[in-house]
Amino acid sequence: MSDVKIRLRELSKVFQTQAGDFTALAPMNLEIPTGCFFMIVGPSGCGKTTLLRILAGLEKPSGGTLEITKPAADRPSNSMVFQGDSLFPWMTVFENAAYGLRMRKRPEGEIRDVVGHYLQRTGLSRFHNSYPHQLSGGMRQRVSIARAFANDPDILLMDEPFSALDEQNKILLQEELLRIWEETRKTVMFITHSVDEAVTLGDRIMIMTAHPGRAKQIVDVPFERPRRVLELRAKPEYGELVYSIWGHLRDEVQRARALDEGSAS
Amino acid sequence: MKPASTFRLSKDTVERLLNFASPMILILIWEACARLGFIDVRFFPAPSKIFTQLLVMVENGMLWKHFWASMQRLFWGFLFGGVPALVLGVAMGLSRPLRMLVEPLVSATYPVPKSAILPLVLLIFGLGESSKIVMVGIGIFFPIVINAMAGVLEIQKIYFDVSKNFGASNWQVFRTVALPGAMPLILTGVKLGIGMGLVLISIAEMVGAKSGLGFMMWNAWEILSVETMYVGLLVIAVLGIVFSQIVTEIERLIVPWRNGR
Numbered sequence: 202m203s204d205v206k207i208r209l210r211e212l213s214k215v216f217q218t219q220a221g222d223f224t225a226l227a228p229m230n231l232e233i234p235t236g237c238f239f240m241i242v243g244p245s246g247c248g249k250t251t252l253l254r255i256l257a258g259l260e261k262p263s264g265g266t267l268e269i270t271k272p273a274a275d276r277p278s279n280s281m282v283f284q285g286d287s288l289f290p291w292m293t294v295f296e297n298a299a300y301g302l303r304m305r306k307r308p309e310g311e312i313r314d315v316v317g318h319y320l321q322r323t324g325l326s327r328f329h330n331s332y333p334h335q336l337s338g339g340m341r342q343r344v345s346i347a348r349a350f351a352n353d354p355d356i357l358l359m360d361e362p363f364s365a366l367d368e369q370n371k372i373l374l375q376e377e378l379l380r381i382w383e384e385t386r387k388t389v390m391f392i393t394h395s396v397d398e399a400v401t402l403g404d405r406i407m408i409m410t411a412h413p414g415r416a417k418q419i420v421d422v423p424f425e426r427p428r429r430v431l432e433l434r435a436k437p438e439y440g441e442l443v444y445s446i447w448g449h450l451r452d453e454v455q456r457a458r459a460l461d462e463g464s465a466s
Numbered sequence: 467m468k469p470a471s472t473f474r475l476s477k478d479t480v481e482r483l484l485n486f487a488s489p490m491i492l493i494l495i496w497e498a499c500a501r502l503g504f505i506d507v508r509f510f511p512a513p514s515k516i517f518t519q520l521l522v523m524v525e526n527g528m529l530w531k532h533f534w535a536s537m538q539r540l541f542w543g544f545l546f547g548g549v550p551a552l553v554l555g556v557a558m559g560l561s562r563p564l565r566m567l568v569e570p571l572v573s574a575t576y577p578v579p580k581s582a583i584l585p586l587v588l589l590i591f592g593l594g595e596s597s598k599i600v601m602v603g604i605g606i607f608f609p610i611v612i613n614a615m616a617g618v619l620e621i622q623k624i625y626f627d628v629s630k631n632f633g634a635s636n637w638q639v640f641r642t643v644a645l646p647g648a649m650p651l652i653l654t655g656v657k658l659g660i661g662m663g664l665v666l667i668s669i670a671e672m673v674g675a676k677s678g679l680g681f682m683m684w685n686a687w688e689i690l691s692v693e694t695m696y697v698g699l700l701v702i703a704v705l706g707i708v709f710s711q712i713v714t715e716i717e718r719l720i721v722p723w724r725n726g727r
Contacts, residue, residue: 257631281631287624291646291723300642301632332723352632 204270206356206388207233207256211265214251224413225251228265231407231416235270238382238389240403242396242450244457248414249392250284250360256390257281257358272355277301280354282345284361288333294344295320295329301352319347322381339370343377350381357382359391363398375401376430383427396446400439401430408449411457418449511693516700519693528682533701535677536667539595543602543663551610551659552652556644558611559618569615576608580662581669588674598670598678605666606659613655617648650724653717660709664702 214226226248233239241249254260255267257279272278280301288297296303298320302312320326323343333341342362349357363371379402382389393399399406400422408418422442424433433439493513499505500512507515523529558565584601591597625647629639671680679698686694717724 257627259627259630277633279631281628283624283628285624287628289625289628289643289646291649291721292642300628304629304632304634304638304642334723348632 204235205232206235206237206270207231207390208268209265210268212252212255212262212267213264214248214255214260215263226255226262227413227415229416233388233390233405235388236386238391238402238404240399240406241390241392241409242394242399242406242446243409243414244411244450244454245394246414246457247409247411247453249409251414253281253358253360253390253392256356269356275305277305277352277354279356279358280349280352281358281360282342282349282362285365286333286341288341288344288348290333293330293332294325294336297333297344298325298329298347298351300348301354305352315353316347316351319351319381323347323377339366339374342366342374346374346378346381350385355388357387357389357391359389361392361394364394371398372430378402379426379428379430396443396450397434400424400442400446401428401433406446408446408453410453412460417453420446508692511696516693516696519691520697520700523694523697529697529701532677532679532682532698535675535681536671536679539598539667539671539678540602540663542595542599543667544606544660546599547603547605547607547663548610548656548659551607551655552614555611555614555652555655556618556640556648558615559621559648560640560644565615572608572611576612580605580608580666584670584673587670593674597674598667601666601670602663605662606656609658609662610652610655613651613658614648617651618644620651621647649721650717653713653721657710657713660713661706664706664709668702 209229209231211228211230212226213224213228216223216225229252241252243249251260255262256269269278289300292300295316299312299316302315307315317326317329320329323346325340325343325347328336328340333344336344342365345362349359363374366374375398391399391402403422406420406422407416408420409415410417420442423438424436496505496510497513500507500510500515520529554568558568580601583604587597587600587604591600621643625643626639629643634642667678668680668683671678671682672684675681679702683695683698686692686698
């Protein structure tokens with residue numbers, strides 16, 4: 202974890218709205234090492250999704266620079282696991298998971314092997330011919346994860362992938378994600394509003410402030426890998442870390458709320 | 467004891483019987499009225515007479531000749547009107563500049579009654595096959611172009627984000643997102659377009675053709691062969707039902723993800 206995979210220099214984003222300019226992301230400097238499971242926590246409206254969308258190439262920054270180390274040839278730079286339903290309803294589970302490889306025109310045999318592997322790892326082999334509407338929310342998100350991993354990107358971007366799931370499913374999917382991630386240890390940038398999730402999954406956590414979004418603090422997570430979610434949560438250090446991050450975050454949430462109420466009245 | 471399932475089954479059967487019964491009863495009443503002289507058989511010949519005429523026309527090949535002439539025009543019309551409409555409509559849904567450019571033209575020409583431009587089409591394309599094909603093509607063009615565009619605009623933005631993030635080219639976006647996403651509405655457009663195509667082929671053949679079901683009905687009026695006219699009506703009606711059923715079957719095959727929604 203020495204060389205830098207992602208480097209942001211004074212990266213900012215301003216949206217032009219009818220009410221004037223809205224600064225979603227104040228100039229930000231950040232370095233993410235290769236192989237780091239990097240978590241971003243922050244109140245809603247702190248620009249964390251905007252940051253991820255810039256990294257995914259779905260938004261252009263208004264200022265600053267974004268450097269991402271070039272991946273090896275014929276390998277995509279990043280793949281995103283989106284928040285909420287992002288599976289194509291008109292494709293089967295297999296076709297959805299194979300999407301990235303198909304777009305890159307990989308040979309059919311390779312697609313079958315790779316997608317088959319990740320569907321098996323996510324427990325979806327039996328459902329490869331099902332359509333998304335036939336699956337539960339948890340299973341749909343598994344397909345979404347399989348789709349991103351199967352594409353074999355240099356960087357995985359995850360935008361609150363588990364926020365719509367119930368607690369049991371969330372823990373199951375976090376465990377699965379960690380297990381699959383251990384196979385390759387790709388660089389991950391993972392957004393969440395859950396401090397528990399951040400501490401459970403991440404190597405490093407960035408806490409963001411709202412209005413405008415900027416980095417407030419970066420915290421290292423000392424826990425060893427591979428991790429087991431429930432055992433980790435039973436540790437006293439886990440609770441302490443969660444508590445201290447909540448301390449940083451609580452000020453932010455309250456400040457954001459005060460700002461919202463101030464502008465509403 | 468399974469009263470619920472027994473009840474449902476019999477209810478289904480009853481409904482199907484009712485569906486079948488209503489036209490049969492109407493035909494029986496019609497037959498009776500014609501035979502008893504309650505209605506003027508010069509305008510409303512008995513169904514049995516119409517059916518006899520149908521058999522005669524099948525036997526002497528007249529029906530087949532006109533049917534085939536209309537079918538060929540419908541086929542080429544659907545092809546030449548439908549395919550460009552599909553491509554243009556989806557492209558308009560995808561590209562805002564193209565939409566801004568073309569939509570005013572579509573909105574301005576769409577409300578013009580298609581039958582009203584028949585004289586113009588006859589003037590430009592003459593009395594040959596092409597004018598009939600053009601009329602059918604115009605009929606199917608509008609519902610498909612409008613529905614294809616609306617279909618693409620209805621696709622949630624996240625699907626385009628996904629395809630962009632996974633590196634899809636413009637053609638791949640068209641093929642994997644826009645076209646399948648808009649397909650349910652496109653097929654609705656095809657159904658509407660087929661209906662419009664049947665209307666227009668009838669009118670076009672009545673005025674400017676020497677063959678086809680439209681011509682057959684018009685000619686029957688001129689020589690007062692009312693039964694033949696009804697045969698034409700019957701065939702056109704059946705065609706409409708069959709085409710609509712075919713599209714429904716196609717829908718079941720290529721939009722399986724809509725089943726059970």
